[in-house]
Amino acid sequence: MAKVAMTVNGRKVSRECEDRTLLVHFIRDQLSLTGTHVGCDTSQCGACVVHMDGKAVKSCSILAAQAAGAEILTIEGLAANGELHPVQAAFKANHGLQCGFCTPGMVMSAVDMINRYGARLDEKTVRENLEGNICRCTGYHNIVKAILAAAEEMGAAGRQAAE
């Protein structure tokens, strides 16, 4: 057993867990943040993507102990004051989700993608960068549309702020 402390969605947390506990299970079982999902056991599906120190990681592929001291952002921490983040809003406006199971990972990957590429995103880049997130419902068509729409909106907002 080990005591693991980290910051999750802006809140300091500390829990006793088995040494072998994966970050995803720490988040789901110890912190009861069940928005982060487990869809496979080979780090392929991306349903468990969270941000660790500002970068997207598959939380099934690292131990909780490896995240000790880190800043973790999960899907529950993305919306501010109940207002959907622009990526979440774009997924809703563009029907980028159906069953909702892959959605948290998709959204967290999309935010990371937009952070990295900004306005340079195009359809081909979005599709290549979604390689690590599997969706069985949407055929990706509307997910791609949603991410491009969000990138445009966030880029526009960024430009406005800079002006």
Add this chain to the structure above:
Amino acid sequence: MGVEGIGARVARKEDKRFLMGQGRYTDDMSVPGMRYAAFVRSPHAHARIRSIDTSAAGDMPGVIAVLTGKEMLDDGIGNLICGWMIHSKDGSPMKMGAWRPIAHETVRYVGDAVAVVVADSMGEARDAAEAVLVDYEVLPAVTDAVRALEAGQPQLHPEAPGNLIFDWQLGDSDATDAAIAAAAHVTEIRIVNNRLAPNPMEPRAALGIYDSAEDHYTCYTTSQNPHVARLVMSAFYNVAPENKLRVIAPDVGGGFGSKIFIYPEEIVCLWASRRAGVPVKWTSDRTEAFLTDAHGRDHVSTVKMAFDADNRITALKVDTIANFGAYMSLFSSSVPTYLYATLLSGQYAIPAIHANVRAVYTNTAAVDAYRGAGRPEATYLLERTMETAARELGVSPAELRRINFIRAFPHQTPVIMNYDAGDYEASLEAAMAAADWNGFPARKAEAASRGMKRGIGMSCYIEACGIAPSAAVGSLGAGVGLWESAEVRVNAVGTIEVLTGSHSHGQGHETTFAQLVAERFGVPIDSVSIVHGDTDKVQMGMGTYGSRSGAVGMSAIVKALDKVEAKAKKIAAHLMEADESDIVIENGALKVAGTDKSVPWFQMALAAYTAHNLPSGMEPGLKEGAFYDPSNFTFPAGCYIAEVEVDPETGKTTIVQFVAADDFGNIINPMIVEGQVHGGIAQGIGQALLEGVHYDPETGQLLTASYMDYTMPRADDLPSFKVSHQVTPCPGNPLGIKGCGEAGAIGSPPALINAITDAIGNNDLTMPATPQKVWAAALAAGN
């Protein structure tokens, strides 16, 4: 249409909780005292169990119970059943072998459960499961259905000699043979429909909670039809009587058919909860899902299609062998029979059809309905045959289809179905225009100049949806009725709850169903809540599959709304001292037509509940229920066109465009319907290019048991899709809806394969058309 009514592209009400991580799926559920289950599964495809030693596992840390199939048998838990009776052509009933929830004598596929461990943590349960010692006598296995029928092969069930479950036929054999003998041309082809794993992203899970004080069970489960689960677990598996069993299917992360069926694990969790005295949760990992979720397809067929001198089809003869896996899953027998052979007429007027289907046991996972269920198999067979015939006859593929289209309705096919409405030419023309079919030769030449082989292919599909009327499916062997129920509750403040027996696991019912109510009463959809998925809330329902929630589920809601409207008008007429026939409902108010008198909707509702001033003899309250049983199946149809480029150096296929033109009848929310089509097409493209379940033919080991081995379609494997709708309303239900959930998966595989075989000039190609296969086929054709 209002902004939230029928035909509006309303953003989904359910999205916010999913987008904020507040969806509640079965594995998200926790209850006090809950423990975790891990299954011990057979590593052999076929073996006799000599002994099971649980002593070491029982002593492991955190272990509460280790239970085996023997104890389950002692407790009277019944065999799993197939609920659709099929009779062979000799009149004998299908040969159903015994399927124990936990095997106690023989295991028949890799993954068959042999014991279950309940422990304090998931890790401890899994550790202990590995410590259960099972002594197996390994037996020879057979995984291929064609081979399993041969003499001298391993035998799976004593009930089914020769591994043959049934040998069934439909249609007129003599007339078909005579037409083939007299034909001007006969196209013959062998068609393999590859085995698939459905792969909803949420793995199956179950939480069983036994309340010893009340002798009552609660089951949270990943189900498309919780009421059927309760019925079957109660009536056949002896888990508990229905009034002592509550089944809840909360948010469910996709189903695609695979979550229709009642699996061993939910039965075991309920039973183990009583045995161990603690709530028991099991969550499948992805490898368990590949091993134990029911697979789809896996047909091998030979086809003969006969033409007269004018290129009209005169007959179709089909012989199919269907792999059922090791056990008969809940609706398995309906898939290659009444959901398959009844659609073999396609969109064409064919005077004579005969289909023979043999269902076969093999040492593989059970096979049952997967998105489309039988209809993709029929469409793939028919549309590859049509394309092949067009090439042999030297006719354009569009022309051959046009010559043979059914153009007058209703149309009685020779294989049971009576098509009620359609316009196949309209979808064909829409698809060809969207794909710029006529511009293809120029695009092909341009691709050739880059060294690429460009091909184009089409597919004209039809399907039968709703999977009803009940009397019809009953006469064909269904063990249940396939109607749907609804209850509409108007609260005293005028807000509305709609209880439905349909189940949403991605289809957006919370929005679409609310749009129906908004349209009818002019109330905002935010004042309408949809309640589903809980047997304690909704009395009975048949669930969601077969694209039935619109055509059947919403029709039940319409019937209940009719009753609510009638009573609401009576109350309003009484309040305004008007004649009820003069009352109209507009923008959330009940008005006396032609006057300025009106009563707001909420005031009428309040009057219903205060009951201070109701018409004489009227009961207080405003709540109405309805059951709806349709008069016919519905028949969505359409035309899909795929255009591809094949790199002859690598065999890699790139989809340069994909066009879908569908006739789903009337549409409530076009945005949601388009989403259903996109997802269906992606699964169809997956089948055509990427996906395939493979077992080692000697050992029966599953070789594709993870996402490292089974190729799921990813974003960069797919294009964006061009989707359009043509509308011929369905005359069989009040909304004119046909259903849209499965079309994409049905229409797309043959379009893709027809395009690739066009590109490479070789028709000898099986799905999935991997680069290796395409490269070899192109090479074999000298291309």
